[in-house]
Amino acid sequence: PDNEEPIVSIFADPEMQQSSLMIMYKSQAMPKEMNNTMMYELTNIVKSYITEMINERLSDIARKPDAPFINAIFEPATSMGIIPTLELSIGQVITRDGKIMEGYKALLTEMERVRRYGFTEGEYERAKNNMLSALESQYNSRDDREHATFAERCIDHFREGTPLYDAETEYQLDKQLAEAITLDAINQTVKQMYDPLKNAVIIVNSPAKDGVAVPTEAELVETLKATVAAEIEAFKDNVVKVPLIEDEAALKGSPVKKETFNEAMGTTEWTLKNGIKVVVKQTPYEADAIYLEAVSEGGAAIFGDEDYYSAQMLGSVMSMSGISKFSASDLRKQLSGKQAQVGASAGSYLHAVEGSAALKDVETMFQLMYLNFTAPRFSEDDFQTLMNRYNAMLANQMTNPDFIFSQQLQKTLYGDNYRRQQLTPELLGTIKLERMADIHSRLFGNAKDFRFTIYGNMSPEELKPLVEKYVGSLPVAKKVTNKFTDDKVREVKGVENDFTAKMEQPKVSVFVGFSGDYKYDIKNAVTLTYLSQALSNRYLKSIREEKGGTYGVSVRGSHYTRPAQSFLMQISFDTNEQMADELTAIVIAEIEKIAAEGPLKEDMDKTREFLLKDYKKNVELNGWWSRTLTAYYDFGVDNVNDYEAAVNGVTSDDVKALAKRMLDEKSMVKVIMRPEK
Secondary structure, three states: OOOOOOEEEEEEEOOOOOEEEEEEEEEEOOOHHHOOOHHHHHHHHHHHHHHHHHHHHHHHHHOOOOOOOOEEEEEEEEEOOOOOOEEEEEEEEEEOOOOHHHHHHHHHHHHHHHHHHOOOHHHHHHHHHHHHHHHHHHHHOHHHOOHHHHHHHHHHHHHHOOOOOOHHHHHHHHHHHHHHOOHHHHHHHHHHOOOOOOOEEEEEEEEOOOOOOOOOHHHHHHHHHHHHHOOOOOOOOOOOOOOOOOOHHHOOOOOEEEEEEEOOOOEEEEEEOOOOEEEEEEOOOOOOOEEEEEEEEOHHHHOOHHHHHHHHOHHHHHHHHOEOOEOHHHHHHHOOOOOEEEEEEEOOOEEEEEEEEOHHHHHHHHHHHHHHHHOEOOOHHHHHHHHHHHHHHHHHHOOOHHHHHHHHHHHHHOOOOOOOOOOOHHHHOOOOHHHHHHHHHHHHOOHHHOEEEEEEOOOHHHHHHHHHHHHHHOOOOOOOOOOOOOOOOOOOOOEEEEEEEOOOOOOEEEEEEEEEEOOOOHHHHHHHHHHHHHHHHHHHHHHHHHOOOOOOOEEEEEEEOOOOOEEEEEEEEEEOOOOHHHHHHHHHHHHHHHHHHOOOHHHHHHHHHHHHHHHHHHOOOHHHHHHHHHHHHHHOOOHHHHHHHHHHHOOHHHHHHHHHHHHHOOOOEEEEEEEOO
């Protein structure tokens, strides 16, 4: 039923992870009989325009250092699900603790600004460019759709009567509608979407802790009425599009000096005159996609402890700050109509610039790659916004049992090594904006350190001039400057940490881990997978089905290449106090059983069948080729030609030997968190 006054729900809980508010406006949904008409499709396109434009405004606000909210979104007239005759227009904010009212008022103000004045011509043009570009990319990728996509559409057609188009019809219809819908029509729709004082539902979720103000129902209702009655100015949009790289003369370029073809990988290998090495793999698996990965040894490990976490945070800071002369908000607007994105990152031992694009926007991807190397942007305001977001997130995590368990696990597994810590407010305080430019220069100042790998649906001939122009213009030194640095971080062996933590819902969390040196090759990797699957199957029967002690046991065998070639077997589960020790004993007993008797034949057969079947599917995925090319060029591992033989060649004795080795090396680390009495 309709409601004249807002319906308000306020919920506060000590373990709530964030402060949030949602305001919803109920309205009548389009009759089901209309779902297969032109009006349905037109309405959806209009909603897409509204969603794109209002969320651009909210995103811009969230990036300000004094932003009233961490994040905010608005969804116009979306389905209510359980009540198919109703739709909801939803505004939602996530705020710092105690700041829900500030975020609520800011969200209401923007919703009311849009309702009164609509959108500007510039916003509309950017939204249209983005929509048309997305529709084109979707159409170009029509043959890449997975079965699940078709299944979902068929189900919606059967249940809701929604259209079931072929790709050509859908593209042509949506393109015509997107081009035909005017800004005036969109603004008229926004005005009529909801009455701001009727049919409102307000939901507040907040942590319950000292010093955190939780809004009252009276405050929420009064703020809504006051905002609707307030004077609000129209939005001003002053964006002017300019080239990403204004001085193209600065791009001197460097031609390909040497070209070879690698038969094993089917790749073209270039060495540019400036010494940069490039690998190109043409793949047909995504019709409208090209990927670029420039990866170098080094990462945060090459820095001292004082800069370690600043280096780890470099990619996030760059993403928040934008590039060259463009803030992140400005860059997004400059790229309207483009399907291209590029970002830099620094891990523990590698650093990279990675990107992807639709084929029509491949040059934009190369331009963004060039700017990530040569023109980083570091803004005090954007840095402070990022730190505020992290601090708000961490404020409530510190008392969350899952966070506490993860934190203690890291500390135990790595001997409380400074470089393997969960992020805390204290560690966040070590991240310094003033160090970012020097860290970036050290990591990205010499492009000769990197191997550039490009894969996707473009030929080497098409890519060559772009590589020569943009990769060839990157700064290089006479020789490689960044190399792998072993910072001596290793898993400890034979340690146990059994501790208690305060929690509202009592449970026991258990981790059992084994580690050791382990050569990186295909047989070892596959053997580790066989053992992981054998353990997973045994725990399913002995712990979940027979004992009923947990919903499931997670078993993950990881094979690492840096800082040393090694393995880490991680086994974890949640259970109750009464069964924790019994189930932990079963975990170890099952490993002992495999070490003594070997895995069950049925487990070996099922895993072999799965791996061979999965391989046939994976070779047609670009992500698999990314990992495969890395393994080949970094370590000489040939998953293209040797994988199936390795899967068929691993025996029960190999798996048995690995399980025995895990136990014999006495590397077991056990971490158990119990509820505080």
